[in-house]
Amino acid sequence: MSDKMKSGRQETAAPAIELVGISKAFGPVQANKDISISVAKGAIHGIIGENGAGKSTLMSILYGFYKADAGEIFINGQKTVIPDSQAAIASGIGMVFQHFKLVETFTVLENVILGAEDGPLLKDSLDKARGTLLALSKEYELNVDPDAVMDELSVGHHQRIEILKALYRQAEILILDEPTGVLTPAEATHLFRILRNLKNEGKTIILITHKLREIMDVTDTVSVMRRGEMTSTVRTADTSPEDLAERMVGRKVLLSINKPTATPGETVLKIENLEVVDEFGVQRLKGVSLEVRAGEILGVAGVAGNGQTHLLEVLGGYMPATGKVSVKGEEIDLTGAKSDGQSRRARGIAHVPEDRQAEGLIMEFMAWENMVFGYHNDPANQKNTLLMDNAAIKTETQAKLERFDVRPPHPSLQAKSFSGGNQQKLVLAREIERNPDLLLVGQPTRGVDIGAIEFIHQRIVDLRDQGKAILLVSVELDEIMSLSDRIAVMFDGHIMGERDPKKTSEKDLGLLMAGVNEQKGAA
Amino acid sequence: MEKMPRWADVVLVPLISITLAFIVAGLVVLAIGENPFDMVYFMVKGALGSTQGIGFTLYYATNFIFTGLAFSVAMHARLFNIGGEGQATFGGLGAALVLLAVPWPHWAIAMPFAIVGAALMGAAWAAVPAYLQAKRGSHIVITTIMFNFIGAAFLIYLLNGVLKKPGQQSAETVAFPAGAHLPTFHEMLAPFGVEFSKSAPANISFFLALIMAFLVWVLIWRTRLGYQIRAFGQSETATTYAGISAVKVTIVSMLISGGLAGMLAINVVMGEAERLILNFTEGAGFMGIAVGLMGRNHPVGIVLAALLFGMLNQGGFELLWEMPGISREMVLVIQALIIVFTGALVNMTRYPLERMFIAMQKRKGAI
Numbered sequence: 001m002s003d004k005m006k007s008g009r010q011e012t013a014a015p016a017i018e019l020v021g022i023s024k025a026f027g028p029v030q031a032n033k034d035i036s037i038s039v040a041k042g043a044i045h046g047i048i049g050e051n052g053a054g055k056s057t058l059m060s061i062l063y064g065f066y067k068a069d070a071g072e073i074f075i076n077g078q079k080t081v082i083p084d085s086q087a088a089i090a091s092g093i094g095m096v097f098q099h100f101k102l103v104e105t106f107t108v109l110e111n112v113i114l115g116a117e118d119g120p121l122l123k124d125s126l127d128k129a130r131g132t133l134l135a136l137s138k139e140y141e142l143n144v145d146p147d148a149v150m151d152e153l154s155v156g157h158h159q160r161i162e163i164l165k166a167l168y169r170q171a172e173i174l175i176l177d178e179p180t181g182v183l184t185p186a187e188a189t190h191l192f193r194i195l196r197n198l199k200n201e202g203k204t205i206i207l208i209t210h211k212l213r214e215i216m217d218v219t220d221t222v223s224v225m226r227r228g229e230m231t232s233t234v235r236t237a238d239t240s241p242e243d244l245a246e247r248m249v250g251r252k253v254l255l256s257i258n259k260p261t262a263t264p265g266e267t268v269l270k271i272e273n274l275e276v277v278d279e280f281g282v283q284r285l286k287g288v289s290l291e292v293r294a295g296e297i298l299g300v301a302g303v304a305g306n307g308q309t310h311l312l313e314v315l316g317g318y319m320p321a322t323g324k325v326s327v328k329g330e331e332i333d334l335t336g337a338k339s340d341g342q343s344r345r346a347r348g349i350a351h352v353p354e355d356r357q358a359e360g361l362i363m364e365f366m367a368w369e370n371m372v373f374g375y376h377n378d379p380a381n382q383k384n385t386l387l388m389d390n391a392a393i394k395t396e397t398q399a400k401l402e403r404f405d406v407r408p409p410h411p412s413l414q415a416k417s418f419s420g421g422n423q424q425k426l427v428l429a430r431e432i433e434r435n436p437d438l439l440l441v442g443q444p445t446r447g448v449d450i451g452a453i454e455f456i457h458q459r460i461v462d463l464r465d466q467g468k469a470i471l472l473v474s475v476e477l478d479e480i481m482s483l484s485d486r487i488a489v490m491f492d493g494h495i496m497g498e499r500d501p502k503k504t505s506e507k508d509l510g511l512l513m514a515g516v517n518e519q520k521g522a523a
Numbered sequence: 524m525e526k527m528p529r530w531a532d533v534v535l536v537p538l539i540s541i542t543l544a545f546i547v548a549g550l551v552v553l554a555i556g557e558n559p560f561d562m563v564y565f566m567v568k569g570a571l572g573s574t575q576g577i578g579f580t581l582y583y584a585t586n587f588i589f590t591g592l593a594f595s596v597a598m599h600a601r602l603f604n605i606g607g608e609g610q611a612t613f614g615g616l617g618a619a620l621v622l623l624a625v626p627w628p629h630w631a632i633a634m635p636f637a638i639v640g641a642a643l644m645g646a647a648w649a650a651v652p653a654y655l656q657a658k659r660g661s662h663i664v665i666t667t668i669m670f671n672f673i674g675a676a677f678l679i680y681l682l683n684g685v686l687k688k689p690g691q692q693s694a695e696t697v698a699f700p701a702g703a704h705l706p707t708f709h710e711m712l713a714p715f716g717v718e719f720s721k722s723a724p725a726n727i728s729f730f731l732a733l734i735m736a737f738l739v740w741v742l743i744w745r746t747r748l749g750y751q752i753r754a755f756g757q758s759e760t761a762t763t764y765a766g767i768s769a770v771k772v773t774i775v776s777m778l779i780s781g782g783l784a785g786m787l788a789i790n791v792v793m794g795e796a797e798r799l800i801l802n803f804t805e806g807a808g809f810m811g812i813a814v815g816l817m818g819r820n821h822p823v824g825i826v827l828a829a830l831l832f833g834m835l836n837q838g839g840f841e842l843l844w845e846m847p848g849i850s851r852e853m854v855l856v857i858q859a860l861i862i863v864f865t866g867a868l869v870n871m872t873r874y875p876l877e878r879m880f881i882a883m884q885k886r887k888g889a890i
Binding site: 345359376 | 746
């Protein structure tokens with residue numbers, strides 16, 4: 001596997017981008033170490049690597065956000081210095097960020113010309129842009145209405161507009177950073193079709209992702225980064241997902257989890273006709289009924305924003321709702337004074353929230369302080385009626401950090417000093433070690449590197465095998481498919497349908513996620 | 524590692540900041556034709572050069588410890604309590620009512636009751652803004668600052684009305700019973716043969732302030748309540764997830780904050796004036812904000828910052844006396860420069876220093 005390819009391979013034409021010996025350090029952290037890469041014109045080149053491997057730093061250097069400590073950049077064979085993003089745009093580089101940079105209240109047209117207006121009067125620019133935009137939109141099947149206001153459009157559209165923005169600025173090289181994180185499978189497929197169109201028109205595309213399948217589907221060549229170094233560059237046709245995963249992590253990785261068949265016991269969680277109206281008066285849950293039994297994982301799939309978050313918040317105790325929820329046959333209070341996270345924990349419900357940085361952890365708190373977060377009133381954590389038993393909590397945290405392989409296992413490190421995967425393990429350690437009857441898990445592996453994903457999945461399955469009920473919410477279809485014993489798909493506040501993961505396909509689930517139930521007809 | 528050593532952060536940074544502040548203040552003094560070295564000399568001598576100076580410095584520092592702690596407890600819950608002034612005013616009312624109600628036989632009996640009275644009234648004055656913030660979302664900065672004015676006006680009303688000492692013109696109460704007199708440093712140190720200035724107002728409240736600083740440390744870093752306050756201050760979304768009540772934390776931390784501010788009255792009203800007078804807070808409530816920020820909301824830092832501000836206050840008064848060329852406003856400018864350099868601009872010295880240390884470590888590593 002040590003077919004490390006050297007940079008600057010002689011191509012017939014000058015490569016669209018060539019980076020030679022790029023290094024960048026942030027303090028003592030070497031984010032990029034002597035990276036060389038060459039991307040041929042008209043190719044789709046994937047860059048894959050775990051979080052913190054240095055992918056984003058490398059692209060930020062290319063886009064002029066950071067200045068490299070050493071190394072050179074060649075665009076179309078010309079040595080180029082890129083001090084800022086204006087220079088990057090001038091060199092024909094366009095970037096589509098993971099988090100879109102669009103003005104929600106502007107129209108598509110206004111967003112596209114933002115920052116590229118020529119002249120003080122807006123009308124000239126808008127008129128000029130309209131024609132170009134329509135032509136571009138048609139050429140690449142982007143299907144956008146120039147006069148639509150941003151906040152009326154779907155996430156998929158937002159992304160296409162980001163691409164349009166780059167094309168409008170005459171980008172020849174497009175960099176896309178984790179583009180499919182927010183898309184439905186259908187939208188992702190559409191995006192890949194667009195990318196292939198762009199490629200056929202001679203554009204060069206760099207795709208940064210952590211999803212192996214996307215790399216396999218759409219790229220021509222792929223570079224793997226690990227710990228700031230570019231470990232290998234291969235032709236996509238010559239590799240496999242397993243091989244790439246191994247190159248990323250540096251050891252063999254199980255991509256699909258080994259789990260024994262579930263043996264569901266009695267019903268632990270029973271939800272009947274749950275309805276939620278949020279603070280803006282929008283109905284978020286429209287009569288959701290679900291059941292989770294002991295010893296099984298119910299996966300709730302769906303595109304983000306279809307009510308899954310509200311479902312977790314209701315069950316976690318911080319979103320008032322109407323309907324009936326019972327745990328182990330006893331109804332729980334959904335609106336009263338007793339409806340909060342504390343009372344839910346007392347009922348044996350543990351909750352790994354979707355957003356670990358905003359909800360699950362206090363980033364400024366140390367690991368040991370986070371380890372009792374939500375359980376700080378537990379008598380076991382008190383020295384006496386007045387004081388908390390900090391020393392005991394620290395000792396216990398040390399043990400839990402080791403059991404959950406949190407690295408580094410230092411109880412006095414602030415949560416923000418851990419990587420995403422280790423932060424997530426911190427939350428999981430806290431919730432799972434409380435031995436709950438029901439575990440709510442939201443997006444357990446969002447922003448988590450492959451090595452940690454394997455571990456987190458295994459822990460969830462282990463808990464299931466101890467006879468606990470698990471409600472898993474995830475927007476990652478692969479995760480839902482491999483972990484769940486049953487799958488419920490949410491769309492627009494409804495449960496669109498339930499499927500057996502062994503008897504369903506990605507296409508079937510994708511349709512359900514888009515609100516189409518082939519078994520019952522359209523919703 | 525990527526940090527500079529802790530001793531540099533705690534010792535070197537403030538020292539450099541103060542030096543810079545004195546250099547800039549010196550330039551200002553030079554510009555108005557006075558001798559900057561005289562300025563430094565008279566300020567330091569005024570604050571520390573005699574037991575009288577020290578006595579006044581400690582007296583002011585006591586006030587600043589109380590209000591600095593008050594500010595920081597609320598700040599840990601990310602509540603910017605700007606109402607220390609009003610809460611201290613009400614604390615004075617609470618202490619006075621307790622001390623006037625009973626002919627106290629001894630200060631040791633009177634003091635605990637006065638503390639409770641002062642703290643309760645201070646807390647009560649913080650309760651309304653706290654409730655409005657917690658339940659109605661009225662911004663605490665706006666409400667507490669308004670309550671400063673209401674509190675001050677209310678005190679004027681009372682001291683010109685029901686509480687006014689009969690038969691004279693000034694707006695003040697009758698003197699407290701002689702038994703409520705708190706021991707001053709002069710009285711406390713006399714048995715040990717130490718001659719401490721008789722005119723300096725520093726009194727036993729200084730030790731009360733130190734005890735409160737310790738208790739605040741225990742509260743914030745050792746108790747469940749402090750844990751919840753810090754958690755709420757760091758992340759409201761996370762506390763919602765954990766089931767910590769935002770209403771409870773907001774109200775309780777503001778009550779504690781108001782109570783601490785109210786205790787300033789023990790030092791000023793009970794310890795020094797021995798009657799309730801107008802404007803006894805003398806801006807200490809606002810100074811507490813600077814003290815809390817400079818002390819980085821840690822009791823040790825607050826005590827140190829309060830001592831520095833006490834010195835500035837006392838040194839400034841002496842400067843006014845010793846150097847007639849320097850006006851009252853000029854003294855304020857000098858004090859403000861020191862506050863700006865040590866508080867607001869502290870990162871101006873910290874970052875370059877940090878870079879220097881990192882570079883030094885790198886070089887050491889390279890060799």
